[in-house]
Amino acid sequence: MGNVLVTGGAGYIGSHACKALRAAGMTPVTFDNLSTGWRDAVKFGPFVYGDLLDRPVLDTVFEEYSPVAVMHFAALSLVGESMRDPGLYWRNNVSGSLNLIEAAVAAGCRTFVFSSTCATYGEQDNVVLDETAAQQPINAYGASKRAIEDMLRDFEASHGLRHVIFRYFNVAGADPEGEVGEFHRPETHLVPLILDAIDGKRDALTIFGTDYDTPDGTCIRDYVHVGDLVDAHVLGLKWLQEGGESRVFNLGTGTGFSVREVLDESRAVTNRAVPVVEGPRRPGDCTRLVSGSTRAEAELGWHPRRSTMKQMITDAWRWHQTGHYEG
Ligand code: UFG
Incomplete structure (x- = not known):
């Protein structure tokens, strides 16, 4: 069923996507600079060490593997860091994506699945966001992802680059079989920190x-199990391969959990106390980000099956106790 170029395939979500692609009969080719990913997480297909800012290496990869599609996960993704160093985000995320898109169309690869974010919406009054909500990011991370979305639309008009954009809400959990999981250094995400x-x-x-x-x-926040999230990517890829038009999909469950509710569920699942201190707000944080998944359910047939808070923490806890990467 062909090679799929997976940028960021050594990262948390990318590694789970590689496993899902392999299960769907495709070969994931991971392209990663290991700045936040792990060589040990690349288990389901070939690995190419490289940076999106290095166009000649990208051209070589397209030539060598002739991917039928690209799944683009590689990005810096920390809101706080993006507020301190926006140049890093514009260079790495936006310039890197431009190189990737140009290399793809030059090689004749015009099927593209992109990992975007609810951070492109910014602060909203809507209780539950849908894909038509205005995109007014309040941090450089969200702005960088919005720019890449615009880029994809322009390259569709000019070069026929068909794409599916997924705007993620919060992702949690781990592979229930424990082959891959969430492992960031430094860690900034709520569930692994708890x-x-x-x-x-x-x-x-x-x-x-x-x-x-x-x-x-x-x-x-609206938390989605990483397994459900990557299932949507495989469905999005099939949608494009079957002739579907370019689309944007939110990936959330429609249910919001407060930080205190996540803490409560973590206590319940692990049966252990969580030491907590109350601190000030973190710059760049929105009050509430909750999505509906009506469009993904209706058009892709996506159903989040594992995205209860209990299941996400259960799977994250199992990985936390047994899994980690050395390098
Ligand atoms: N939080 C804490 N303490 C911590 C860490 C997080 O209270 O030590 C809170 C945050 O303030 C936030 C929630 O837990 O309310 C979730 O925080 P995460 O850092 O886990 O996730 P974010 O919501 O900040 O980030 C996620 C994605 C980003 C994306 C962002 C959009 O990881 O890629 O949603 O806002 F940009």
């Missing part, structure tokens, strides 16, 4: 802000 605090790898979980306009004062 698990670190539970087993003493850090002193406590700091809640970033308890004065938000939400029922318990903490931020609300």
Whole structure:
């Protein structure tokens, strides 16, 4: 069924996508600079070490593997970091994606699945966001992803680059079989940080802000199991391969959880106490980001099957206790 070039295939979501592609009969070719990914996470197909800013290497990869499609995960993705160093985000994410898109169309590869983010929406009044909500990012990370979305539309008009854009909400959990999981250094994401605090790898979980306009004062997010998320990517790829037109899909469950609710569920699943301290707000954080998944369900037939908070924490906890990468 062909090679699929997976940029960022050594990262958290990319590695799970590689496993899903392999299960669907395709060969994932991971392209990664290992700046935030792990060589040990590349288990389901060939690995090419390289950077998106290096166009000649990209051209070589397209020539060598003749991928039928690209799944583009590689990006810097930390809101706080993007506020401190926006140049890093514009260079790495936007210039890197431009190189990738130009290399793809030059090689005649015109099927593209892109990992975007709810951070492109910014702060919204809507309780549940759909894909038609205005995109007004409040941080450089979201702005960089919005720019890449625009780029894809332009290259569709000029070169026929058909694409599916997925705007993720918060991703959590791990492969239930424990082959791959979430492992960031440094870690900034809520669920793995809570698990670190539970087993003493850090002193406590700091809640970033308890004065938000939400029922318990903490931020609300829509969490999706990484396995459900990557299933959507395989469906998106099939959609394009079967002649579907370019589309944007939100990937969320429509249910929001506050930071305190995630803490409560983590206590319940692990049956352990979580040391917590209350801290100030983190710059760039929105109060509430919750998505519907109506469009992905209706058009792709996507159904989040594992995205209960209990299942996500159960799978993350299993990985946390047994899995890690050395390099
Ligand atoms: N949080 C804490 N303490 C921590 C870490 C996080 O209270 O130590 C809170 C955050 O303030 C936020 C929630 O937990 O309310 C989730 O935070 P994460 O850092 O896990 O995730 P974000 O919502 O910041 O980030 C996710 C994706 C980003 C994306 C962003 C959009 O990881 O790629 O959603 O806002 F840009």
